[in-house]
Amino acid sequence: LMAKVAGKLGKTKDQQAFITIGNQIKSDFNKAYFNASKGTYWEGRQGADVFALAFGLVPEDKYQSVLNTMLEHLKTINYHFDTGILGTPLLLKVLAQNGKHDIIFKIMNQKDFPSFGYLLDPKNSTLWESWNGDGSKSHPMFGSVVEWFYSGVAGIKVDPKSPGMQHFMIAPQNISELTYCKSSYQSMYGNIRSEWKHDASGKWKILIEVPENSSATFVLPQGKQKINGLNGQSYSIEKVDGNYQSEFQSGTYEFELL
Known part of the structure; x- marks a missing residue:
């Protein structure tokens, strides 16, 4: 943590010093406690x-x-x-x-x-x-x-690159024993919503809300590769670090995952 803070402040010598201390602590910790x-x-x-x-x-x-x-x-x-x-x-x-x-x-x-x-x-x-x-x-x-429940089930997560959640992540998880999720989080930009449910046919329907003056990255769960808009919308999908994801600007969106 201290190395990250020093890096953000541009204090490269301090950053390297903290990294060195951290590596030594890790080594000593493992010598003492790791079997x-x-x-x-x-x-x-x-x-x-x-x-x-x-x-x-x-x-x-x-x-x-x-x-x-x-x-x-x-x-x-x-x-x-x-x-x-x-x-x-x-x-x-x-x-x-x-x-x-x-x-x-x-x-x-x-x-x-x-x-x-x-x-x-x-x-x-x-x-x-x-x-x-x-x-x-x-x-x-x-x-x-x-x-x-927020970061896992609903998938509402902070983007470390965007302090204050002007940009955030939504990465809901497909938990086999759950059939629906309804959640919201009041950010400094407004209400963030992440809702999903499995209907009788097994389709996974999603509703997300992105507040004004903010944006979100929706990360599709494992096994899902496409988004089908329920109101005629189309969404572009890209693969990043092994995950399929789509970018959303301010607004409310309903879609299902394929």
């Missing part, structure tokens, strides 16, 4: 592996091994959380980055301990500080997972 033979960190808990994966601390050639270990651990505990208030949003982030949205949906829909379904049981009614309830009974930090 290469098991593909895991420290005790092999979700949190330990998730932090390393989320913060870019895993050696590039070991990333898939650590990810696979984490996925296997999730399977072993029947897709429940084994993370605290800091690791929980990072778990969703890592899974989303690797296209595992169906797994996220499965984790988020568990009803037994430890899960959000357990916390939302009528006998409880608040978000707790810890899964077992031995701390505060009114603690908002587990609410961090709501971000995934």
Whole structure:
């Protein structure tokens, strides 16, 4: 982060110094905590592996091994959380980055301990500080997972190259157990909408709204390559970094994915 800030400010010497420090921290961290033979960190808990994966601390050639270990651990505990208030949003982030949205949906829909379904049981009614309830009974930090509903299910994302969301991304995910999504986000330029549903014939219909004086890139989900306008509109598609996408200016658009 500090290297990025220094780069934005044009402080190249500081940027290089921060990069050097970061590389040394990464090396020392892996020497102290990484078990290469098991593909895991420290005790092999979700949190330990998730932090390393989320913060870019895993050696590039070991990333898939650590990810696979984490996925296997999730399977072993029947897709429940084994993370605290800091690791929980990072778990969703890592899974989303690797296209595992169906797994996220499965984790988020568990009803037994430890899960959000357990916390939302009528006998409880608040978000707790810890899964077992031995701390505060009114603690908002587990609410961090709501971000995934916007960035993952609805696909509304910040474009890092456009601070303030004058340009943004919409990249909804086709989650097999969901039939519809309806979301909106109030940006500084106006209301952003991303809605979708699967109709009876299996078609995937999309509605997006781009506020005035802004623009959006719509990224088609895996397996989709064309956009069919529902009101006679036609859309150009291009392939960028392996993904099909289309550019939209201000307005409201309805289309289906093919």
